[in-house]
Amino acid sequence: MKDNVRNIQGWLLFAPAAILLLAFTHYPTVTTFFQSLYTNKSIIRPRRFSGIEAYESMFSDPIFWKVFVNNMWLALGTIPTSIGIAIIMALIVNKAIPGRGFLRMAYFTPTMLPMIAVANIWLFFYAPDIGLIDKVLDIFGFEGNNWLGNPSTVLPSIIVMTVWKEAGFFMVFYLAGLQTISPELEEASKLEGSSRWNYFWRIQFPLLLPTTLFVLINAFLNSFKLVDHLFVLTKGGPDNASNLILYYIYETAFSFLDISYASALTIFLLVLLALTALAQFFFLDRRTHYR
Amino acid sequence: MTYRNRIQTSVELIGAYILAGFWILPLLYAFWAAFHSSSDAMHFDIFSPLTLDNFREAWSQAPFARFSLNTFLLVSFILPGQLLISTLAAYAFVRFKFTGANVAFALVLVQLMITPEILIVQNYVTLSKLSLVDTISGMGLPYIASAFCIFLLRQAFKSIPKELEDAAELEGCGTMSILWKVYVPLATPTYIAFSLVSVSHHWNNFLWPLIISNSVETRPLTVGLGIFAAPESGVEWSILSAATLMSVAPLLIAFLIFQKQFVQSFMQAGIK
Amino acid sequence: MKKMFTKISYCLTVALGITMFSSAAIAKTELTMYYPIAVGGKLTQAVDSIVADFMAENPDIEVNAIYAGNYDDTRIKALAALESGKPAQLSVMFSIDVHELRELDAIVPFDDVVSTAEEKAWLNSFYPSLMENGIAAGKTWGIPFQRSTIVMYYNKDAYREAGLDPETPPATWGGLIAAAKALTKDDGSQWGLMIPSTGYPYWMFGALAMQNGQTLMTSGDKTNFDHPDVVEALEVWKAMGSEHKIMPEGTIEWGTLRQNFLEGKTAMMWHSTGNLTTVKKNADFDFGVAMLPAGKRRGTPTGGGNFYIFKDTTAEERDASMKLIKFMTAPENSAAWSVATGYMGVSPDAYETDTLSSYVAEFPPAAVARDQLAYATAEFSTYQTSRVKKGLNDAIQAALVGSKTPKEALSEAQAAAERILKPYR
Numbered sequence: 007m008k009d010n011v012r013n014i015q016g017w018l019l020f021a022p023a024a025i026l027l028l029a030f031t032h033y034p035t036v037t038t039f040f041q042s043l044y045t046n047k048s049i050i051r052p053r054r055f056s057g058i059e060a061y062e063s064m065f066s067d068p069i070f071w072k073v074f075v076n077n078m079w080l081a082l083g084t085i086p087t088s089i090g091i092a093i094i095m096a097l098i099v100n101k102a103i104p105g106r107g108f109l110r111m112a113y114f115t116p117t118m119l120p121m122i123a124v125a126n127i128w129l130f131f132y133a134p135d136i137g138l139i140d141k142v143l144d145i146f147g148f149e150g151n152n153w154l155g156n157p158s159t160v161l162p163s164i165i166v167m168t169v170w171k172e173a174g175f176f177m178v179f180y181l182a183g184l185q186t187i188s189p190e191l192e193e194a195s196k197l198e199g200s201s202r203w204n205y206f207w208r209i210q211f212p213l214l215l216p217t218t219l220f221v222l223i224n225a226f227l228n229s230f231k232l233v234d235h236l237f238v239l240t241k242g243g244p245d246n247a248s249n250l251i252l253y254y255i256y257e258t259a260f261s262f263l264d265i266s267y268a269s270a271l272t273i274f275l276l277v278l279l280a281l282t283a284l285a286q287f288f289f290l291d292r293r294t295h296y297r
Numbered sequence: 298m299t300y301r302n303r304i305q306t307s308v309e310l311i312g313a314y315i316l317a318g319f320w321i322l323p324l325l326y327a328f329w330a331a332f333h334s335s336s337d338a339m340h341f342d343i344f345s346p347l348t349l350d351n352f353r354e355a356w357s358q359a360p361f362a363r364f365s366l367n368t369f370l371l372v373s374f375i376l377p378g379q380l381l382i383s384t385l386a387a388y389a390f391v392r393f394k395f396t397g398a399n400v401a402f403a404l405v406l407v408q409l410m411i412t413p414e415i416l417i418v419q420n421y422v423t424l425s426k427l428s429l430v431d432t433i434s435g436m437g438l439p440y441i442a443s444a445f446c447i448f449l450l451r452q453a454f455k456s457i458p459k460e461l462e463d464a465a466e467l468e469g470c471g472t473m474s475i476l477w478k479v480y481v482p483l484a485t486p487t488y489i490a491f492s493l494v495s496v497s498h499h500w501n502n503f504l505w506p507l508i509i510s511n512s513v514e515t516r517p518l519t520v521g522l523g524i525f526a527a528p529e530s531g532v533e534w535s536i537l538s539a540a541t542l543m544s545v546a547p548l549l550i551a552f553l554i555f556q557k558q559f560v561q562s563f564m565q566a567g568i569k
Numbered sequence: 570m571k572k573m574f575t576k577i578s579y580c581l582t583v584a585l586g587i588t589m590f591s592s593a594a595i596a597k598t599e600l601t602m603y604y605p606i607a608v609g610g611k612l613t614q615a616v617d618s619i620v621a622d623f624m625a626e627n628p629d630i631e632v633n634a635i636y637a638g639n640y641d642d643t644r645i646k647a648l649a650a651l652e653s654g655k656p657a658q659l660s661v662m663f664s665i666d667v668h669e670l671r672e673l674d675a676i677v678p679f680d681d682v683v684s685t686a687e688e689k690a691w692l693n694s695f696y697p698s699l700m701e702n703g704i705a706a707g708k709t710w711g712i713p714f715q716r717s718t719i720v721m722y723y724n725k726d727a728y729r730e731a732g733l734d735p736e737t738p739p740a741t742w743g744g745l746i747a748a749a750k751a752l753t754k755d756d757g758s759q760w761g762l763m764i765p766s767t768g769y770p771y772w773m774f775g776a777l778a779m780q781n782g783q784t785l786m787t788s789g790d791k792t793n794f795d796h797p798d799v800v801e802a803l804e805v806w807k808a809m810g811s812e813h814k815i816m817p818e819g820t821i822e823w824g825t826l827r828q829n830f831l832e833g834k835t836a837m838m839w840h841s842t843g844n845l846t847t848v849k850k851n852a853d854f855d856f857g858v859a860m861l862p863a864g865k866r867r868g869t870p871t872g873g874g875n876f877y878i879f880k881d882t883t884a885e886e887r888d889a890s891m892k893l894i895k896f897m898t899a900p901e902n903s904a905a906w907s908v909a910t911g912y913m914g915v916s917p918d919a920y921e922t923d924t925l926s927s928y929v930a931e932f933p934p935a936a937v938a939r940d941q942l943a944y945a946t947a948e949f950s951t952y953q954t955s956r957v958k959k960g961l962n963d964a965i966q967a968a969l970v971g972s973k974t975p976k977e978a979l980s981e982a983q984a985a986a987e988r989i990l991k992p993y994r
Contacts (some may be wrong), residue, residue: 126540
């Protein structure tokens with residue numbers, strides 16, 4: 007009897023969250039899938055069931071492959087770099103050195119800025135000839151470059167900007183991780199005459215592996231969600247050199263009004279993210295067992 | 298410390314400061330440019346006269362005051378909603394073994410990965426069916442159920458010893474008062490931590506608010522700044538810097554004052 | 570008894586009066602309108618002030634004019650508003666959106682809204698070239714408001730410095746390249762010419778194609794990208810950077826172009842006439858404006874935004890919208906708008922007003938866009954314009970950055986456009 011009451015109470019407590027989650031996560035996922043199976047409605051051509059046609063066009067769409075590859079490059083470029091810098095930052099800030107508070111603020115502040123503001127600031131840095139970077143290069147006698155207008159430099163430019171924004175964020179996770187490492191380990195290694203680099207590579211880094219994996223997966227997921235800067239910097243150009251999946255979905259849905267294709271693209275993105283999440287569960291679970 | 302060690306430490310210290318310098322430079326430049334005229338800013342005339350003109354221009358070209366209000370309203374709508382709904386849900390998961398709880402929790406965790414922005418097209422359709430497009434509540438609604446918050450609170454509640462609940466029950470507290478009197482107060486650090494993370498995130502959110510807000514009355518700061526910076530009109534750098542500063546100021550100032558708390562919050566969230 | 574009767578009738582009259590008065594007050598027609606800005610200047614203020622004047626003259630109409638970003642943003646917002654519960658009644662949107670809007674059944678043709686003979690005459694009072702983009706299926710769907718052509722701004726001081734005559738800007742492609750070569754400095758501090766290739770590259774390309782004798786589309790359902798003359802036009806554009814070295818190679822940013830010109834980074838620029846007033850205000854050098862040079866002939870696409878009335882509107886809303894549109898495009902207001910921005914007056918009558926005729930007399934560059942109408946063509950517009958346009962934009966950028974040859978890029982774009990447009994034939 008009491009069990010039943012507990013049951014109902016439990017569900018009632020969970021209900022509000024359940025309703026909202028269903029409405030904005032699970033239901034749209036299902037509807038998106040169905041939308042991808044039909045063509046769009048228009049008064050000139052009627053709507054019809056198209057099955058996997060949208061997916062066929064997707065896989066034969068050169069722009070789709072371009073944005074997919076771009077997302078991969080972006081992930082490859084931003085994640086290891088920002089993690090590396092984040093670890094260095096965490097190591098720095100973890101010590102009792104003078105001005106530590108200032109350093110921590112300097113490293114973390116970019117994270118507090120919205121990406122759109124970050125893009126505005128860096129837009130000026132990257133402006134050809136009149137921008138900050140080209141002017142500085144000019145002083146040293148180097149040629150300026152059309153950073154955002156050149157297909158070969160646009161992604162690296164965006165990567166630099168993204169690393170600038172994200173490294174401080176990951177630094178914090180590493181700080182948390184570092185603080186769980188007992189200081190005795192450091193003393194012990196010093197006593198043994200082991201170098202700092204050794205201590206880091208042999209002891210700290212392995213102990214930080216769970217943090218690293220967590221950050222890795224998070225960063226990977228984030229790299230798909232963050233497209234704000236494209237609105238201000240390049241709109242995906244030149245010739246889709248900086249276009250990303252989510253931005254392409256936005257364009258397809260809201261600019262081309264092609265709901266069917268946008269849905270197919272979304273399903274692809276969801277599958278990609280789901281596979282990543284599964285990977286996270288596998289690896290992270292294994293690691294925590296080791297601990 | 299040996300001589301060699303001393304050099305190493307100094308070199309590291311200098312390195313740390315150089316890194317910090319690079320890191321703070323962009324924001325510092327935007328700050329400096331906002332107070333100088335556009336041509337001075339572009340020619341790096343360091344000692345050129347300060348001016349507030351850029352702020353006046355930016356202020357007159359777009360209603361930043363209204364945008365700030367909108368962002369503030371948005372965040373004030375989202376955060377309490379998140380805290381309330383997640384508290385109830387976490388409580389359910391921790392203390393009520395209701396049938397299907399495990400499946401339900403797994404489904405909750407799905408949202409950690411599939412955030413509302415990804416399902417942007419369908420969520421837009423849902424909101425338009427509810428006639429909530431171009432409303433602040435519409436902008437916030439998809440985020441009110443936060444898997445992350447539920448997850449954090451579940452961890453926090455789990456760590457509260459059952460004896461406390463038993464004791465409260467003995468004193469004649471009902472289910473809900475146990476929640477408010479025992480669990481919530483003890484999970485305060487988690488609430489604070491999550492609040493700071495959530496406020497930062499939603500203050501800076503762009504894509505979803507871009508789609509949902511049409512008019513000035515709903516447009517938040519980020520979208521206002523994005524439209525303001527529309528590449529076509531070729532807004533000048535100094536005015537753009539001023540506008541950018543005005544947009545980031547509230548959150549940034551709050552951060553600079555409560556630095557420690559912010560960092561701690563993000564750390565806490567990370568550990569979990 | 571009589572007294573009571575009088576009292577009651579008195580009360581009833583008052584009550585009736587109040588109801589009528591308040592319903593008259595309630596019967597204010599509310600119009601929501603979205604509009605874009607794609608050029609520099611405090612245009613939101615200019616729009617707000619014209620709208621305020623209108624509301625002063627028409628106290629029974631309440632207008633909410635919302636700035637929505639660039640042309641794409643505005644279309645997205647206006648259409649989104651239609652889908653949601655808070656539709657707009659009219660909007661200023663890209664002149665080229667007409668086919669898409671028709672396909673969505675979102676707009677009404679003006680032929681159905683005008684009733685009196687006077688209004689029908691009003692439909693014919695605008696410049697025909699400006700009406701071209703707004704006409705489809707034999708009806709008029711858009712009324713010109715903020716219209717432009719591309720013009721060539723040039724730095725007269727730089728001309729003098731390079732030994733060129735500032736009063737005779739180049740009139741042919743050959744002349745243009747020669748002048749630009751003379752103006753390009755070896756140390757890279759000044760380029761001869763900049764033609765923007767982000768933002769609206771297809772628009773700039775429409776000019777080059779026209780100057781070589783071709784339009785980019787032959788109808789709403791057929792594009793002309795791979796015509797040899799069109800390919801040649803793209804090759805000429807590319808050569809300006811790669812061979813003649815008169816402009817930077819790669820893409821040139823639309824948003825920073827005006828500043829580049831004002832800073833002296835480039836001696837000439839092709840840009841919308843809508844930037845004229847901002848350039849005039851901010852240039853600290855002597856500058857001139859010329860028509861675009863001729864290849865086989867002179868040419869430029871028209872550009873800018875038209876007024877559209879949405880289908881989902883009541884008769885009163887349409888009436889009110891017509892009043893607003895007539896007001897904002899009336900010769901005097903069009904003239905004031907032209908002076909404030911650089912956009913063209915939309916009708917010959919606008920140029921007859923004192924405002925514009927005296928302005929043009931003292932500042933000849935203001936007439937260049939109008940004079941160029943003689944050589945103008947419609948802006949690129951087809952069904953599913955956004956998607957087809959993107960293919961063209963990508964092709965232009967690919968050719969300019971060198972990742973594809975002009976011929977390859979345009980052939981691919983043409984093939985893609987064919988796939989999209991075939992179902993419409």
